[in-house]
Amino acid sequence: MEHHSQTERHQGWKTSKSTDMIFRGITAACAALVLIVMAGIFASLLWNSLPSIRHSGISFLFSKAWDPVSNEFGALSSIYGTLMSTAIAMLLAVPLSMVIALFLVELAPPKVSYVVGSAIELLAAVPSIIYGMWGLFVFAPFMADHIQPLLSKYLGWLPLFQGPEMGIGMMTAGIILALMILPFISTVMRDVFAMVPDVMKEAGYGMGATTWEVTKDVTIRYGIQGMIGACLLGLGRAIGETMAVTFVIGNSSDIFISLFEAGNSIASRLANEFAEASDPMYMSALMELGLVLFLMTFGLQVVTQLWLKRVKRKMGGDLL
């Protein structure tokens, strides 16, 4: 019996070399798949947008004219809409998420933290079409009836808050987006804050710091990298979010200063127009829009990584 199991184990070791090779091969292949898919998407986007690039040239990026009938394509209003709605969403969601995460980790009793935390995670599981429908049928009228009149009454001197109080538009899209990315940012931030070593916080409290001071000087500084990661995750979702935005952004091809006005985003335009793009040039222009979105997210990722590297060096590494 003893002998038997010995040989069995020995054989196991022998084969383990080749299984290791197979294991390594499989994992490497899976990892490579990601790169291949990514490169493939980029290549096909580029290939399909070539006709449009040749047709419109650089003016594609700087013209807001979008007239498929006369083959005039400019992406400016879509780019602006994407950036603006994302900016509104981030402006609202990031501080709020941070506060929520800090509450869950630093201040809430464990039971409350568990219940609220789970609820927020559930929020992340709500399909975006639900947000879109709710946004259009419930939230937009509410905006029109209550929020927008209030804003134009008190902040109406700002061009941002002038114009028709219709409910749908850039601001509503941004708020819905904020709601959608909030759970992602706050749960990741919660995990980041929870990972800050207790002894670091104790050192802060041990110096006679208040909770607020420990939070801002120790917890946040310590978790900055993870926090930025959380924001990026939210940003990535917001910038490409399609369904909910398409429902509430209003789908106008114009650019308005006012956030009450309708607009469009790259994703919403694609969702709205793919079905009707019968002309090859029209199709190619939409592909180029997709390419722009792809490059925007990619560029954002690169810039953030570089910035993070700098932050890390400045603080001496050893951050989360």
Place this chain on the structure above:
Amino acid sequence: MTAATDAAERLLRRRAAEVEEEDDDDNVRIDAFLHHFREEDKEDEAAPAKLSARNLNFYYGGQQALFENNLDIAEGKITAIIGPSGCGKSTHIRIYNRIFELYGNQRAEGEVLLDGKNLLDPGTDLIELRRRVGMIFQKPTPFPLSVFENVAYGLRLHFKMPKSELNGRVESALKKAALFEEVKDKLDKPGVALSGGQQQRLCIARTIALEPEILLMDEPTSAIDPVATRKVEELAESLKGNFTIAIVTHSMQQAARISDFTAFFYKGHIVEYGLTRELFTNPKQKQTEDYITGRFG
């Protein structure tokens, strides 16, 4: 006076008598030698208590970790707290600055008198308490700030002062922590970029910059190398007098080297407490003797 010194005297005189016939010079030398220790012991024993634990009990949830602890931390002296792992050493000193209260399920009962006032009173101002009672942790805990800002951290929290004064106090704290020469050219470098031993002394500088009355050290050398350990020990010795120091340590050698008083903890009880020289050479309790002779722990 202390039995330990008396015992040493008997031993020395007998040795002297054995080696050669009675010699006055020898006796004079022995007298001088012992006199030094006796004076030291006398001075140590005369030091008033800065901090006194009275009938202190501590609970992690429903589990009691400390039992009726009574301990005086002498003013301006180093008091070592020794004992095997899990005996409640750290738990005990973590009551002194009420840092344990960060965790909801931990609870202390009894009294800890700081200059005669019970710091466990609900009315105690924790921020003020922690300014007066500083703490150094097992692992170096430099904040993600520059060397300078680390030391300035507490000063900025508690005081408003002009930049020039801040600079002066940071420099003086670094000097007291015997770190200034090593870091004077990298004050704006991140604190975490220093070596482990330097980081620990940085944390000490950060704490003493606030001029606390008491310095709690929770195994301050357990994460750093022997050379750095020696430096921290020398630092502790140089700081005593100005500061009252309570140091939890795993190393009996460390306790014997630097402390004036030692308390031996076992399973949450204080088994024995007294002058370090006394406790190590002439322990009164069997458990203490077993521990310091390495029979357990």
